[in-house]
Structure formats: structure tokens, C-alpha cells
Amino acid sequence: MSDILRPYGDTTGDGMVQMSFTLPMPHTKVAEGAAQQLANKMGMDPAMVVHAKAISPEFTFFVVYGRVHHLVEVDKVRVVERDYPLLSPKEANLAIRKTLRRRMVVVGACIGTDAHTVGIDAILNIKGFAGEKGLEYYREIRVVNLGAQVSVPQLVARAQEEKADAVLVSQVVSQRDAHLLNTREMSAAFREAYPSDKRPVLVIGGPRFDEKMTDELGVDRIFARGTTPADVASYLVHTLAVRRQADRTKEAHAS
């Protein structure tokens, strides 16, 4: 594979792409021209409006094929790679049994005034998300879902009471940066309540977080939009195993 690529239709280097979209206008000749204009502005040249259909008197749907001249520079692509192996529920259960030799305890909540449990429920409830079952389904994970509008002191107390291995917090509402403020308050409270090596793994999730802000927010991991239960379970298994390994090494050195 070369470092410089173009999209492939049926010939190397032809740059052909296909797209579909809707414009809020009646289906007329002008509408088809408008679709063509949009495609041209997006860099498709030539652009072929191959299909146009009135969805209603006010909307028209288009399919456009065309050539783009942009080059893909593969060596300049930057992504955050998953730095842990993705496990199936069965594999995760097995790994927990092997490393922890007991069930993993996960405490989850929406903190502050945020009442949107959609995120935490998608990850924790058995119903799950995107066809994947939630952490409740994992035999070796004990889930304590505290639901919405949990205060930080409540969360810390419950985490201690349940001997949580991990704390999952979901924040959907981001008005006036509430999600960032709440998260900082939460991580500070955990730092205060636990010695650093005993603190549960702190995981935060929500559609408005930047995955690279972990240090700034004082948490171990941030999950953004589209995260599935298996992502979270695999991360927790991996992180707890690494910690366990570090503990053992420390003990070995001490003795």
C-alpha cells in the first residue's frame, strides 16, 4: 500500500465516491442543479446526480456519484488506538476469574443534576447498546447502578461500601461545562477518600468529552460517543490486571 491514496471505484486512482443527502426544497430542475453545486463545492468534479426523488413537497433526496481529487496521506493519519485487547463477555469473565479470583465490582452513576441515564444504562443494563449486552450480563461483574442525580459524596461512600474496583460516571449534560466541573469534583473526592494505590479505576463517559483529557480531569479513562459495553469491560479487565501485576511486583520487591 502506498502512503498516498485516492478512493477506488473500478480503476486505480479514479477517485470515485458516492454520497446521498436531502435538500429542503421541492424536486425541480433547480434542485438537481443545487445538488450538483453542493457536490462540486465538496470537491466532487465531475459530479453526477444519478438519482433525485421528492420525499415530500418540501424535500428532495439525491444520490450523487463523482470524482474527488483529494489525496489521502496515510502516514499523516493520527488516531487514538485502543491500547487493550477487545474481549468477548466470555473472555472477560475468564480473565476476571484468573486475575481477581472474585467478581469485579463496578459502581455506576450519573452525578450532579444530570438525569440522563442513557449512557450509563447503555453500558450497565443487560439491554446494552448496539447489540451488545451491558455489564450486568457479565457473570463475573457485579454491577451497582446508582442511577441519576447522585451526589459525589454519595458516590464515594457507596464505592467504599461496595469495595468498588471501578467507578463509572456518565455525564450527558454539558451546559456551562457542567460535565467537566462535575468530573473534576468527582475525581478530587476520590483522591481525597482513597490512598492513591487503592483508588478504584475512574472511568467517565459522555458524548461531549474529549478522550485525551484524562490527566486534566483526573480520571483514568474517558469514553466518548459510540462506546460499547465490551469496550468498557475489556478496558477494566486490562487495567485491573495491569494494576494487579504492579502490586505483585511491588510485594516481591518489598519481601
Next chain:
Amino acid sequence: MTPRLELDPALVARARELAARAGQPVVDLARQHTTVSVERAVLRLAGLTGTDPLTGGVDGGAEGTVPWVNRVVDAVREQVGLEQGVAMPVWHALTSGDAPSLQSLAESVGAGTARFELPTGGDADRAREAARAAVREGIARIDANRRRREELVALHGDPPRRPWIYLIVATGDIYEDIPQAQAAARAGADVIAVIRSTGQSLLDFVPEGATRTGYAGTYATQENFRLMRAALDETSAELGRYVRLTNYASGLCMPEIAVLAGLERLDMMLNDAMYGILFRDINPQRTFVDQRFSRMVHARAGIIINTGEDNYLTTADAVDEAHTVTVSQLLNETLAKEAGLEDWQLGLGHAFEIQPELPESFRLELAHALLARSLFPDAPLKWMPPTKHMTGDVFRGYLLDGFFNLAGALTGQGILLVGMMTEAVVTPWLSDRDLALQNVRYVLNAAGGLHEDFHPAPDGFIAQRANQVLAESVDLLEKILDHDKGLLDAIADGTFGLMRRPADGGRGLDGVARKSTEYWNPATELLEVSGG
């Protein structure tokens, strides 16, 4: 003509008998208990609306404020307990002159001056009569709505064919939902479902007013119901076809939402026996008590319930666990009939969720769909599209939805939920919905009558598979009956959907009260006497 399979009649009879026995302890439990939401539903039937302006409230709005029905029920509970029901203490306060109306009594609860006590003798008779009269008005409105629906169906007509095409709208803002729902109806939808805001099932109150801030759905409120029904009435007249409206009577406020649906002439309600327990961790006792009341209301209102068996298949394997769907359908049927619902009101659910790469997956789907069709010949089964095996590959998804539609046409399903090729990608765009409806229209035009020619061989793959699933269902029902308390214990030990849900666990148990011998509820009295 409905396609049928030859099922072993002895096995079918056995399955129904076992389901009835498994359901009996749940019915007994529901008769012996009441809940805060059942009692609030009584006050709603008597016309109490609105919220206490001095509670909560986000930015001065009404959305976070506590409804008066909650305030009154909580006050009665605090002062005299819930075990006698709220009707006697509340109407005693009214007939003894503490307040001129239910509304002003609620306000005195807000002010902290209301005093409740249980009346005796002549006072009790007066309170009982007044409560009956008040609740009768709400039930009369539900009856009038049922008659009105029948008139409108007669006037505008039913959809020209089965299955009815069921489409979901979910913007979070009722004023966005309305034009979208109208557009969907114009594009061919026969049934509009407004999905609720995420998390509403766990709220122990019903939000109030027209709402614009739902998340991944729009709050179920009485005003939202009214606005949407009025808009669809306009569209029905325009289209010459009665467009039905659906919402959710599920979660912690099932009884109240059922009442609101009856009061605002909704036509179908999602209302499953076990969904809240298994998938939302709502307390089993709370669920079964609330559910029986809500189903009595639906029966009276002429509402078609939709059950949620499709959900089992989103968490379990659609082939291995096919019989759990059948068992749940049988349980839903027996509990629904006990509550007064008739066959035509049972939109029993099932879904097209078999792994598409599995050899003969389509034949297996047909077998399962035909089993449901043959087992419940007079119920308008609700056929749910693929979700679990929908990926970001929208092109493949479109094909899968086409096969789903074909299976629906071939097996004579009653209600077909339109599948979206962008399932698991985005909430449906305008164009997604249009493409999905084109898919349905093509299949129903091209093959709508194919069920007339479709007679699977009695000893063939489809018939054998259907009988096998039925046999597995009977085995599972027998296993449920091996438990001391039948269904409740089976739910507790994880027989369904892999989840263990003990009878004293989950949300909402504190809202359940065992009825005393003094218990009296004018709504159940009126619904039981004259109910179906």
C-alpha cells in the same frame, strides 16, 4: 386468509394451561396489593392535574415540579397509610368540607394544612359515593373516547391492508414530533409511535405539559398526548384513513400513563408483563400490580397493547432462546385476558433477529413467525425489525429489512414496525424513513397476498422447527411451575433473559403496599364490574 401451521393441539392446550397456572400467583399478588401509581391513577381519573409550583422546577419551568397527584398520595400515605387506598381519606376530606374541590384540596396539601383520616359509618358512605361519582367521570371520558375512535375509524376508514405500518418518531420536542408524525402518516404510516425520553420509565411521576427537552425521545405527558392526537386527527381527515397513535405504558408510572392514554384517545400502548423487571430492574411486585391495573384501563379504553418479546432476542440468541419469546407471549396473553383484554387487543411482540449468516436463517424466521401466528390466530401480532445484526453497513441493512418485510407479509403479521437501514447508526433521517417506507411498500405491493399461497409442508423444515419451539416452550413453562411461587421465583433465579430479579429487589418496591381489609378503590370497582 391467515396462514396456519399444523401444531399439535394437545401441546397447544398444555402450553395455555401451564401459562395460566404460572400466571395465577402474579394475579393473586396484584389483587392483594396496591401501589402509589395505582392510587395516583385514581386521582387522575377524578380529574386532578397540574403540579405543585413550589417544588423543584428547572429554570422556572414546570418540567421538574412534582405533580399534585404525587403530593396528595404521599400526604395520605404519610398520615393514614396506603393500605386502605387513597379514595376514602381524600373524598372524606372533600365531603366533610375541608376543601371545595380536589384541586383546592391538593393545594392545601401543598400548604401543609390538609388532614386525612379514614371515615367510618355515614361519613364513609358519603365519601364512597362522592369518590365513585368523581372517578366515574374519568371513566366516562375514556368510554366517550373509545366511541369517538370507532366513529372516526368508520368515517375515515382503517388502513387498506394488513400489516399496519408502524413508524417511530422521536425528536425529544413535541413540536418537532408533530410535523414529522404528520409527514410519516402522509408517506404511508398507519401507526405513529412517539418514543419516550430515555429514563422516563424510572421516573416515579409523570411530567406535565408540552415538553421540548426529551433525550432520544419525547416525554409522555397528558398534554403531549393531546397535541399529537389532535394533529393526527387532522391528518386522518386529510388522508381518509384513521392514523393510530402509540405510546408507552411501562416503567414506574404504568397505571397513570394508561389512564392518560385513555383520557386522550391513544390507540395502542406498549405494555409488557416483564420488560420493566428484566430490562429496567423495576421491582417485580411493583410491576405486576401496576400492570394489572393498567391493562384493566386499556381493556376499557379499547386500546391495543404491544408486548415486548422482541427485547429478549436483543440480549439472547434468537434461535436458542426462541421459546422464551413464545413463553412470554403465552404469559402476556393469560395476564392480559385476566385483566379484561380481548384477543384483538393483544399486539404480542416478536422479532426478526436471527444471525443473517446462519444457514436457513430466513426459514427459521418464517417458522418462528408462523408459530406465533398459528398460536394466536386472532391477535394482531407485532412484528419487529432486525436491530441486533444491523451494522453501519446501511446497504446490507436495507436488504435485511426487505426480507423482514417479506416475512411479515408471508406470515400474516398484524402490525409491522418499519425497520431503518440506519439502525445503530443515527436516529432516522427524513430520507431513511422515506427509503424504509419505499421498502415496505414495494414488498407489500409485490407480495402482500403471498400468504394465501404459502402453506409450508406439514413435515417440512418450517413446521418441524415451529413444533420444536413449541415443545421447548412447554418444557420451560413446566420448569417455571417447578418453583414454589411459580413465575416470581423463576424471575428471581434468572429463568428469563438471563437476569436474576428477586421479588424484593429493584426499583419501586417502596411504592407497593399490601391491601388491608378496608381497602377500597373506586376505579377498580368500576372497571371490574363492567370491564370486558
